[in-house]
Amino acid sequence: MHLILSSYESVVNGLTVDLEDWYHICGVEDYSDPLQWGSYENRIIKNTDKILDLFRSYNIKATFFVLGYIALKEPDLIKTIKDEGHEIATHGFYHRRVFEMTEREFEEDVGKSVSTISSITGSRVFGFRAPEWSIRKETPWALKILRKLGILYDSSMVPLTRMGSRDFPRYPCKFDTDYGEIWEFPLTTVRLFWERLPFTGGLPLRMFPYFYILSKIQRINWEGYPAIVYIHPWEFDMEQPHIDLPFSRKFMHYFNIKATPKKVEGLLRHLRFAPVSEVIRLHA
Template sequence: MINGLTVDLEDWYHICGVEGYSDPQNWDTYENRIIRNTDKVLALLRTYKVRATFFVLGYIAFKEPDLIRTIKSEGHEIATHGFYHKRIFEMTEREFEEDVHKSISVISSNINEDVLGFRAPEWSIRKETPWMLKILRKLGILYDSSMVPLTRMGSRDFPLYPCKFTTDYGVIWEFPLTTTRLFWEHLPFTGGLPLRIFPYFYIVSKIQRINREGYPVIVYIHPWEFDVEQPHIDLPVSRRFMHYFNIKATCKKVEGLLQHFQFSTVKDVLGIRT
């Protein structure tokens, strides 16, 4: 079974809903650590000869076009993470369309290819934003990877595994965040804080079970999770725990997964051909 490996290409200060840091007008004043941290990720992928999908912020593509071209030159897929890292439920339909269109334009001009995939910042698709899939398909996006089948973070009605949705502009794939059942909820475990907090053997056993059932999983990482020396932002306690706890474990756990499982781009896993 080939699973999806994804990188949300954002810098240490790209945090939604935090006063000051979520304001793009301030971003140029912060230290740029995206190149050094992305280099760590790329080196790891080269070592294990793995290709991944990079969900790139349009802002980063605009500021660091050479970085995006380097990622592309190493065989990875370039998809979009929006332009300004804004959560979908904080935007109108028009604002969302403008943000994604802007990111697609900048990214595609750097790689001379169509952008086929999208991931919402903070997995921010909700039951109240069903229009997003229609807009994505209108903009030429062929797959989304934003849904989480979890109460409050997404919806328990969202799919557990890759599937297709029909929109006014055609069919679009959805590759939701991989979860495992715990009582009445489905909890994430393949990226971010859950990957850093759950025991490695537990993560491996759950991935193996899902693969045996015939489904691929999706793993996601951030370059800043490979940077234990990054500046720390004064976040609320719950957000601070989610953002910083045990990031020193990220590299070791990701390297273990690359040794134990097969990975490729989301486009390859879904079998999308253009």
């Protein structure tokens, strides 16, 4: 069953933050090793404060997909985010891609994150997003394990050939698992020739012209569907340390990050947003 709305005016889009620090990059030697993380400069608090200030100015709430590692390290930050009315979901514990783990490792990683976050907030964790949108066709067990752990919605699928699968849903919908139904809120994409491209966060948000991004989200809303926007605290940090990455990864991570705050503010000004669980509650 897909989530579809009756009119453009009633559409509320999902606003999300992947709460991770500047060195949380998958697949990069040393920087993907949690044993090294304690030696890196902590920039998560001041960068998250910039995002919270922006959300306050527009009185908008979002879903923060929190790394369990960050929650354990900075519990007061997580309490502040929750106290300001934002939803706290999980981004896993160690920022590991799903397809790099066994079923048991995945369950342990997400379970540890859920337990850590819940102990800080005193509330259940209902949502999950995998690092790098890394649920694949080869990991059909992921949704089952998430539902087993009490997760009610996931936001990890991409309807693309290389990142995910063309068979993945384009819009929010439900999946059945052995432990009950779970919502999937996939990455928002737009068709370009024979493929679909993301454009609502990360490099695409920083690269595409603002009018293009806004118009495409509005078109999706006119069709009756919500979009999902995602940002990272390090995209609000022009002075972060730079990691020596392969060219393609360096371009993806650093290109035009100075554009992120302005573009996000424009979207907050022109569109309606809410946390993911609220979008599902309003329109399911």
